[in-house]
Amino acid sequence: MxxxxxxxxxxxxxxxxxxxxxxxxxxxxxxxxxxxxxxxxxxxxxxxxxxxxxxxxxxxxxxxxxxxxxxxxxxxxxxxxxxxxxxxxxxxxxxxxxxxxxxxxxxxxxxxxxxxxxxxxxxxxxxxxxxxxxxxxxxxxxxxxxxxxxxxxxxxxxxxxxxxxxxxxxxxxxxxAIDLYIESSETICQNQSSVNYLKHLAAENSLLFLTTWVINSVEKEADMYYKALLPYIERFKNVVVKLHPRRDKEKENVLDLLEERLKSHSVNVFKFPKVLNYVPIEVIFRLAPFRSVHTFISGSCMTLKWLYGTEAYFVNRELLSEHARDFFKWIDLDWVETMTLIQKKIDTWNGVDILYRYPLSKSLKRKYGYVKAFAFSLPKRALSKLRKIIRKDYEK
Missing domain, CATH: 3.40.50 (Rossmann fold)
Incomplete structure (x- = not known):
């Protein structure tokens, strides 16, 4: 059947x-x-x-x-x-x-x-x-x-x-699945010169920078990327900037705006080949293994760590709050820190057990505002017990 x-x-x-x-x-x-x-x-x-x-x-x-x-x-x-x-x-x-x-x-x-x-x-x-x-x-x-x-x-x-x-x-x-993608994709087969271009950049001291698609103002977006990159550009010879595949075409000029902002720094800025823009980043890293990647909040940082041991940097929560406030009405900014924590856990993960447990304290914060609010309504002994539970949960 x-x-x-x-x-x-x-x-x-x-x-x-x-x-x-x-x-x-x-x-x-x-x-x-x-x-x-x-x-x-x-x-x-x-x-x-x-x-x-x-x-x-x-x-x-x-x-x-x-x-x-x-x-x-x-x-x-x-x-x-x-x-x-x-x-x-x-x-x-x-x-x-x-x-x-x-x-x-x-x-x-x-x-x-x-x-x-x-x-x-x-x-x-x-x-x-x-x-x-x-x-x-x-x-x-x-x-x-x-x-x-x-x-x-x-x-x-x-x-x-x-x-x-x-x-x-x-x-x-x-x-x-990555093997099958490389074997069967017409995009990869027909654009080997672009693949070789990325291989060359990856072999040098290059940081791959992955953009997002959720910010309405390209000026704000370029400012956020510039500020996010500043702590890292001294470590790298090149920054390779990749547009998100869901990005609107009319916002592609963010690359030019970012390049303009980085002109005064001793780093070369390269645009990711447009013909390979829709190829999953996990496939790209098999073809051109960059040592480091900088990303907006993205699940790719976990798969890259899992598959290749790649170190990922993130746009910090202060910049996200300043430049992407509309988007983060719906997203918990704590996930910036959480993504970093999960990456570290992947190093010792056995591939079977739960990789990350959502902390009890975060659940309480979501339900009641902040845990310290309990101080006004609970006896000291009960409050002390609650704090121990939260601390124990964080340690898991």
Whole structure:
């Protein structure tokens, strides 16, 4: 019997996570599968990004590939039941199937994943990846996954891993996905001169700087990058700046603005080859192993440390608060420190146990403002006991 699966992907980096998961699932269950790929919720209107994802899809044998249009996503976001049923019906017709046995998604939120999760209500529902995967698994608004397949078992909210069945995808599957990407990608095959250019820069004392896509003002963004780089530029001969693949084309001039600001310093600024911009950074490092990377808050810092032992620097929380305040209305700035802590833990992680537990004290801060608020309502003995619990939790 053939098992039919609907799989979602939201970018080229997520394709590596996805195929790592699919390889692992194949080892757990050797049943023959028929896989349908649904691409969407890209946070980008760039058609080149869609083409890059389709190029990356060569690393797996798909029965059919479909890109969920922005019009369909807008229709889904309206939240009207009849519209959503119409979206599901349209996708079913385009794929030529009416039901699937399993849905495998990046997360349980965002239109492409919500549609897939509701494609066959009686199917098994799995999520894969890392950052954002478990954010909404307990929300009654979205379908709860039956299981999660994670590269890193990391808690982004208090004890969330205790509330879902999860398995850790072994590193070898991610490494194999990178191998397949390099072997099959037309982008890499057709742009070897750009690959060699990066290899040359990586062999020198170069820092790779990864930008973000969430800041509205390019002037503010260039200022933030300049200030973030200042403590490090004396250590490196070159800074290679890479645009985020989801970035709007009209904001690409941030590279020129940053280069202008760095002119007075003894560091060479190079632009990352545009033709390779959509290639996952984990693949780039296999081809051109930079020793160090500087990033906005990004999960890539964890995979680079895990795969290559690469040292990562971050834009500090003061600069993020000053220049990216709108974005961080929704993001906990403590994650700047947390990412650094997780990187250190990766050095001694056994690849199986929980890599990072969300501290109890952070959970209390989120619920009650600040732990010290308890000083006004608790007896001294109870307050002392609470502080011991928090301290013990931090030490785990």
């Amino acid at each position: 053939i098992k039919r699966r609907l799989v979602t992907v939201q970018g080229t980096a997520q394709m590596l996570d996805c195929v790592s998961c699919l390889q692992f699932l194949r080892e757990l269950d050797s049943t023959e599968t028929e896989d349908y790929l649904l691409i969407g919720s890209l946070c980008s209107s760039d058609e080149n990004f869609v083409e890059a994802i389709i190029d990356s899809a060569r690393i797996w044998n798909w029965k059919k590939i479909l890109h969920l249009s922005w019009d369909m996503e807008e229709k889904w976001l309206k939240g009207i039941d009849t519209d959503r049923l119409d979206c599901i019906s349209t996708v079913k017709n385009q794929f030529g199937i009416s039901e699937v046995d399993e849905c495998i998604c990046c997360r349980n939120t965002q239109p492409v994943n919500e549609l897939a999760a509701n494609f066959s209500p009686n199917s098994k529902f799995f999520v894969y990846g890392d950052i954002g995967v478990l954010d909404s698994i307990l929300s009654p608004r979205y379908r709860k996954p039956d299981a999660a397949y994670l590269c890193f078992p990391i808690e982004y909210s208090y004890r969330i891993l205790d509330k879902i069945d999860y398995k850790v995808v072994p590193k070898k599957y991610f490494q194999r």
